[in-house]
Amino acid sequence: xxxxxxxxxxxxxxxxxxxxxxxxxxxxxxxxxxxxxxxxxxxxxxxxxxxxxxxxxxxxxxxxxxxxxxxxxxxxxxxxxxxxxxxxxxxxxxxxxxxxxxxxxxxxxxxxxxxxxxxxxxxxxxxxxxxxxxxxxxxxxxxxxxxxxxxxxxxxxxxxxxxxxxxxxxxxxxxxxxxxxxxxxxxxxxxxxxxxxxxxxxxxxxxxxxxxxxxxxxxxxxxxxxxxxxxxxxxxxxxxxxxxxxxxxxxxxxxxxxxxxxxxxxxxxxxxxxxxxxxxxxxxxxxxxxxxxxxxxxxxxxxxxxxxxxxxxxxx
Numbered sequence: 262x263x264x265x266x267x268x269x270x271x272x273x274x275x276x277x278x279x280x281x282x283x284x285x286x287x288x289x290x291x292x293x294x295x296x297x298x299x300x301x302x303x304x305x306x307x308x309x310x311x312x313x314x315x316x317x318x319x320x321x322x323x324x325x326x327x328x329x330x331x332x333x334x335x336x337x338x339x340x341x342x343x344x345x346x347x348x349x350x351x352x353x354x355x356x357x358x359x360x361x362x363x364x365x366x367x368x369x370x371x372x373x374x375x376x377x378x379x380x381x382x383x384x385x386x387x388x389x390x391x392x393x394x395x396x397x398x399x400x401x402x403x404x405x406x407x408x409x410x411x412x413x414x415x416x417x418x419x420x421x422x423x424x425x426x427x428x429x430x431x432x433x434x435x436x437x438x439x440x441x442x443x444x445x446x447x448x449x450x451x452x453x454x455x456x457x458x459x460x461x462x463x464x465x466x467x468x469x470x471x472x473x474x475x476x477x478x479x480x481x482x483x484x485x486x487x488x489x490x491x492x493x494x495x496x497x498x499x500x501x502x503x504x505x506x507x508x509x510x511x512x513x514x515x516x517x518x519x520x521x522x523x524x525x526x527x528x529x530x531x532x533x534x535x536x537x538x539x540x541x542x543x544x545x546x547x548x549x550x551x552x553x554x555x556x557x558x559x560x561x562x563x564x565x566x567x568x569x570x571x572x573x574x575x576x577x
Contacts, residue, residue: 268295268524271372271558275370275411275415276288279416279417281367286554287362290562291379295372295379297554298379299376299377300543301553302550304356306337306356307355307356307357309400314402316328316330316405321433321436325398325435325440327443329394329441330442332397332440340447341447343481344482345530345533346484347390347393347537348532357542358380359378359379360380360381360382360538361382361540362381364385366394366416367381367415368416369393369415370414371399371403371413372413373400373403375475391444391483394445395441399433399542402437439570445481446477446488446491451497452495454476455469455477455492475520476526478517479527482530485510485517485521486507486517536563540562542570
């Protein structure tokens with residue numbers, strides 16, 4: 262079976278498993294993009310081996326935090342700043358490629374197929390950063406010898422919204438949350454940011470309130486629940502407070518985002534995701550230039566953006 266056919270079959274099986282349309286044209290576009298990527302990349306294999314030591318069963322919250330912190334170090338990120346460049350760093354440092362999927366029914370997904378690693382994100386929505394980090398953790402767990410995972414996984418919007426709201430609490434989901442929290446919200450950066458927020462707000466006392474957490478969520482580009490959960494795990498909030506505070510905001514104000522809007526907090530920064538990952542675009546153009554790939558195949562996979570880059574490369 263040709264590689265494109267193998268990828269297509271894996272994607273169709275993943276769609277059926279997620280109760281999605283297996284013949285969705287957006288899924289077929291992902292098939293074409295992964296096929297081209299695996300053709301043109303010199304070494305498509307993800308560089309994730311250093312993280313395997315944290316994946317021993319049973320999975321623990323402590324291991325998830327260590328794994329997320331180690332991954333942050335591998336990405337070359339410091340222990341203070343937000344990680345808004347996560348998609349680009351994943352490609353450059355770990356050979357994991359983030360791609361948009363246009364379907365309004367698919368929130369996110371991942372593929373570990375023919376040696377390549379890919380993360381898929383819905384184009385719209387503010388949870389891009391957290392979804393990206395969670396899918397990365399699932400790619401890691403998919404490689405565990407004790408786990409038999411499919412090559413491709415799609416998450417429907419309904420199921421992903423349930424996961425992001427804490428609706429599931431299995432060991433893999435808990436690990437994914439802990440990993441993402443540590444990767445996106447470094448302990449030192451959180452402490453410094455919280456100190457500055459409380460100074461500006463002239464907060465008295467030691468208790469951390471909902472408004473500080475809303476600011477932290479905006480600073481690091483994550484949800485209120487993620488910021489609160491990270492504070493809870495760092496013993497800045499009593500155990501169980503994250504869920505209680507989220508419920509309070511939902512019951513009193515309609516939700517954390519409604520509360521933030523009422524306070525006129527600044528919006529979360531947009532997550533910069535290239536239409537085509539820069540490394541992949543460059544490799545595709547080289548393949549076309551060297552006659553390894555036809556311009557038509559490249560443009561068919563990556564659309565007008567790639568066609569425009571090919572025209573510019575050809576001097577048109």
